[in-house]
Amino acid sequence: MGAQLRVYKRRIRSVTATKKITKAMEMISASRIVKAQRAVAASTPYADELTRAVTAVATRSNAKHPLTTENPSASRAAVLLVTADRGLAGGYSTNAIKQSLALAARLREEGKEVVTYIVGRKGVGYYGFRNLAVANSWTGFSDKPTYGDAKAVAADLIEAFTAETGGVDELHLVSTEFVSMLTQTAVDARLLPLKLDEVELSDKSPAKNEIFPLYDFEPSAEGVLDALLPRYVESRIYNALLQSAASEHAARRRAMKSATDNAGELIKSLTRLANSARQAEITQEISEIVGGANALADASRGSE
Amino acid sequence: MAELHVELVAADRKVWSGAATIVVARTASGDTGIMPGHTPVLSVLETGPVTIRTVSEGTIIAAVHGGFISFADNKLSILAEIAELADEIDVARAERALENAKADADSHAERRAEVRLVAAGGLKAHH
Numbered sequence: 189m190g191a192q193l194r195v196y197k198r199r200i201r202s203v204t205a206t207k208k209i210t211k212a213m214e215m216i217s218a219s220r221i222v223k224a225q226r227a228v229a230a231s232t233p234y235a236d237e238l239t240r241a242v243t244a245v246a247t248r249s250n251a252k253h254p255l256t257t258e259n260p261s262a263s264r265a266a267v268l269l270v271t272a273d274r275g276l277a278g279g280y281s282t283n284a285i286k287q288s289l290a291l292a293a294r295l296r297e298e299g300k301e302v303v304t305y306i307v308g309r310k311g312v313g314y315y316g317f318r319n320l321a322v323a324n325s326w327t328g329f330s331d332k333p334t335y336g337d338a339k340a341v342a343a344d345l346i347e348a349f350t351a352e353t354g355g356v357d358e359l360h361l362v363s364t365e366f367v368s369m370l371t372q373t374a375v376d377a378r379l380l381p382l383k384l385d386e387v388e389l390s391d392k393s394p395a396k397n398e399i400f401p402l403y404d405f406e407p408s409a410e411g412v413l414d415a416l417l418p419r420y421v422e423s424r425i426y427n428a429l430l431q432s433a434a435s436e437h438a439a440r441r442r443a444m445k446s447a448t449d450n451a452g453e454l455i456k457s458l459t460r461l462a463n464s465a466r467q468a469e470i471t472q473e474i475s476e477i478v479g480g481a482n483a484l485a486d487a488s489r490g491s492e
Numbered sequence: 493m494a495e496l497h498v499e500l501v502a503a504d505r506k507v508w509s510g511a512a513t514i515v516v517a518r519t520a521s522g523d524t525g526i527m528p529g530h531t532p533v534l535s536v537l538e539t540g541p542v543t544i545r546t547v548s549e550g551t552i553i554a555a556v557h558g559g560f561i562s563f564a565d566n567k568l569s570i571l572a573e574i575a576e577l578a579d580e581i582d583v584a585r586a587e588r589a590l591e592n593a594k595a596d597a598d599s600h601a602e603r604r605a606e607v608r609l610v611a612a613g614g615l616k617a618h619h
Binding site for chain 1: 501519520559
């Protein structure tokens, strides 16, 4: 076998192996999207009831709670960025990181100091490589977050928010919204202080439009709000983690699908090249044989 | 008999929903019984068992950790970070957790394990 042909054959073998891997990853991601979407749906009743309850307390009571009152002289803002633990998901993590950098720039323009919190190894890697300060980070659960994970993340953020000194005045969340199998958008939202006008139920209808009954609050409106708001933040973070996980799988499936398609194309064109190299080799061998035979014939004719 | 609609919801799933005649839950100010026609109420729950006397399935007991109840329009929502029905609770595991918690002097974990055992034991007492 000629050198050229051997090189083509070797490349075809390696691309075929890559294609098998990307195809497998595509199918794994496809099955995980469904699971992740189911997890989002399962968490919706809790999130909706909690949103209703928080809105009910906040609108009915005149409670001036630090978690709902806007601080006009806000000087420090925390940003929680949700990225993936693993790569090979197209622009998924990059888009979220870009969104958070844009948000940070906007906050700095407003004169606020930005404190960054990160979920996911990709975000940690990006900030670490550029020596950007990170207050805290969590990794290892980006593709399958549990409520406990969200609670651990929220606990730190709420602590920073409620700290008497050296705390933060605002809490922003950058995550990826799962719009559909094909569309996932990086979004940022302010979690705290709570903007009542922007609180939405899962179907995007503003929670404020509902008419709430005159609840009796036990132990008191403030007490209920004290207990509910941390739960609300946890639930929002949990929802963001679940949506981001679904988005990550969808992004990975798409990236792996195009990688598989590209590998298929590559194999096709390499096969063509290998075929023509083989053909050229055969042609050359024939012409060598014919040439050799002619030369022999010429030589023997000359000796006669 | 009058009945109320109950939804028991945990952070990551809907645990139970259906019709009931009375629900007893432990709130910050003590055990509260909610019957149909109760005044609208929103209160914080302690870690404790929740007893639901249902219309069609007998009595259901659940262990609930951290959450709240809201009642309005004859609809009661029980929300909890963790909620387990008595028959879902692994008694052996809860007992182990109780011993570990006692050894570590972790009062929260101890209370959680106790509530699980009470809820699981309460079910047997009713059968």
